[in-house]
Amino acid sequence: MSEPVAKQNLSAEQWAEAALDAMASSGLEAVSVEPLARRLGVTKGSFYWHFANRDALVRAALELWERHETTDAIALVRDEPDPYERIVKLFKRANTSHRAGRLYLALAAASDDPAVGAVVQRVSAQRLAYLQQSYQALGLNEHDARLWSTFAYATFIGNQQVHRDAPEQFPSGTEFREYFKLMLRTLIPHGLAAVAPIQNAEHPHVVSLHKTVES
Amino acid sequence: MSEPVAKQNLSAEQWAEAALDAMASSGLEAVSVEPLARRLGVTKGSFYWHFANRDALVRAALELWERHETTDAIALVRDEPDPYERIVKLFKRANTSHRAGRLYLALAAASDDPAVGAVVQRVSAQRLAYLQQSYQALGLNEHDARLWSTFAYATFIGNQQVHRDAPEQFPSGTEFREYFKLMLRTLIPHGLAAVAPIQNAEHPHVVSLHKTVES
DNA sequence: TTCAATCAGTACGCCAGCGTATGCTGCAAG
């Protein structure tokens, strides 16, 4: 993001972080050794000291990303016993963290690459699983929770996409806050159980609000 | 899509279509002259007869894509006077046409390129505008229609993304049909709209609101 | 038949990015 800051003695992780930066702003293809070295103010000689080849760098970056994503999610989770608030927090983060969003989109776009695809799939699956779990904690049965969580997750991702691809059209400022509220009250079937915070995903007295669908 | 079919006398449009195929399956970077020529069973000599350079091919492909997207949308529109059914049809198409979805995602991923970005933005804006218009026809005021249409569009896009990035997790078969219905009845505030125009987009079923964000 | 336009093939130079080999420098242990 900045100029060739002539840092001394880079570490492998710094290379990986730089690779993630490059991805976030210009996609996986932008993770190329010589340009990256230039941006870091060194030459290839340094790179091939820390990594066997470009692929190794990509792998390291992916690993870093996956770790970040999972630990970040966990960190966001730990302190929040109320499932409703948990989901709200996840929404918030998804619609706030700009770099994380672009990173996800960049990696997802490159998921033809089997290495990338595998990581993207794991991260997606983990997010979805956690969302579903939160919806169940809200009082939905497993099936409905799966539908709603997929719905909500798709909307997360879609917002990032629209925000990037049509920034002019995407709500901002006050309107965004309204938009956000609309999504919240639409995507979280409240009025359900959330009154008393539930610690375990056991379904209490649950009335099926949006009744399970059937043809 | 198939093997080097040794066709005779390709046209520029065939090159452009092939370019779109390449994009859909492997991104913009895959639109490279020599590989494309191989896939088409010819050599570069042919290509540079039809196009000045690679950029011209990309531009032609983009033009083709934009035309397809707009005419397709219009074609889908013209015969359907009922706004509800119009939106349903758009939903259906968004969740059905696999190639179109991948194409959009590929182009969106490459929207750093200013030429690509401009087209993506125009197409997105047009889709959003049409969706908003349909929501207004449902009886929502302009503002609410804008919020709901953005919401719905983001969900469209997000579905494509999730379907591509986590195909295992995405509903399919019967479950998909349920999922689809859930989205429809959640994202289209019918019931309230069709008869009497409504100015406030309150969800009719929803009773109480958790106090949402600190806003 | 001729010939000109249209389309494709061949051969070449160029460049960016990858990877390798090897040389240079500073710093810390002996």
Place this chain on the structure above:
DNA sequence: CTTGCAGCATACGCTGGCGTACTGATTGAA
């Protein structure tokens, strides 16, 4: 101070894709 090694620089060869110049081949009209 010298030795060793971590960290980076330099120089080189290789490949793939771009673009150019030129040479065929086919076809339809004069």
